[in-house]
Amino acid sequence: MAEPETNARRIAEEARDRARFEEEVLELSDQVYRVARRLVPTREEAEDLVQDTYARAFRSWRSYTPGTNLRAWLMRILTNLNIDRGRRDQRTPDIRPMEEGDYFLYNRLEETAGAEDEERIVERLSQDSIVRALSQVPHDFRDVIVLVDIGDFSYQEAAQILDIPIGTVMSRLHRGRRILKSGLAEVAVGEEG
Amino acid sequence: MGFEHICEKCEEMLQPFLDRELDESERREAQAHLDACHYCAKRYRFEEDLRTIVRHACDEPMPAELKAKLASLRTPLL
Numbered sequence: 493m494a495e496p497e498t499n500a501r502r503i504a505e506e507a508r509d510r511a512r513f514e515e516e517v518l519e520l521s522d523q524v525y526r527v528a529r530r531l532v533p534t535r536e537e538a539e540d541l542v543q544d545t546y547a548r549a550f551r552s553w554r555s556y557t558p559g560t561n562l563r564a565w566l567m568r569i570l571t572n573l574n575i576d577r578g579r580r581d582q583r584t585p586d587i588r589p590m591e592e593g594d595y596f597l598y599n600r601l602e603e604t605a606g607a608e609d610e611e612r613i614v615e616r617l618s619q620d621s622i623v624r625a626l627s628q629v630p631h632d633f634r635d636v637i638v639l640v641d642i643g644d645f646s647y648q649e650a651a652q653i654l655d656i657p658i659g660t661v662m663s664r665l666h667r668g669r670r671i672l673k674s675g676l677a678e679v680a681v682g683e684e685g
Numbered sequence: 686m687g688f689e690h691i692c693e694k695c696e697e698m699l700q701p702f703l704d705r706e707l708d709e710s711e712r713r714e715a716q717a718h719l720d721a722c723h724y725c726a727k728r729y730r731f732e733e734d735l736r737t738i739v740r741h742a743c744d745e746p747m748p749a750e751l752k753a754k755l756a757s758l759r760t761p762l763l
Contacts, residue, residue: 511759514759518755539748550758593693598732619742622738
């Protein structure tokens with residue numbers, strides 16, 4: 493009669509593994525929310541997205557391989573759900589070519605402010621204007637900025653999460669940051685992006 | 686002549702430099718220029734500050750109710 497005992501032990505072990513997994517996933521919730529909040533336009537949508545992500549993560553816990561990158565696994569669920577929520581329909585608008593280099597925003601701010609030290613130039617950007625400018629970056633570019641600059645993911649992890657080549661992560665990041673700076677210039681110095 | 690050209694190259698290295706994506710010799714080359722060039726150094730510092738500011742501006746704490754809701758999604762213990 494060893495079999496029922498073995499089964500009982502296996503069930504107990506599984507329950508323990510599952511509880512531990514759920515604990516670890518919950519510990520990441522602040523980070524998950526921070527990223528979700530910038531991927532979608534409103535707080536309500538971010539809350540829904542995070543809840544759906546957790547519901548799915550708890551349901552599909554067996555597909556997670558222990559010892560692998562849990563944060564990236566979770567974020568992959570989140571970005572896939574975000575795409576499923578209809579974002580696929582949104583087309584990325586054509587972005588006009590940007591000839592400006594990376595010093596562009598600093599140069600514009602300096603031109604309008606005269607000689608100032610860089611700390612004071614940065615201070616001219618309000619929190620609202622930054623959040624607004626980021627929300628206006630087209631989502632393909634914004635996703636990468638949010639994952640790398642706000643979620644602290646490496647290029648490699650962002651590539652894995654979004655299922656795109658690492659070269660695409662780099663080019664979108666570069667382009668996205670320029671679009672962001674162009675938006676910041678618009679609000680900071682009233683300039684056309 | 687050469688100076689503006691070097692600054693242009695330094696501008697191109699700005700993003701990979703801050704992302705720590707340059708190889709050692711490129712990084713050293715950029716650093717040597719930054720040590721000598723006030724114009725580029727100011728712009729690098731600005732970019733670094735900008736990233737910090739963007740991160741802070743976007744740091745919105747998770748609502749406590751959401752945290753409780755997530756915990757309630759857990760599988761009940763046997």
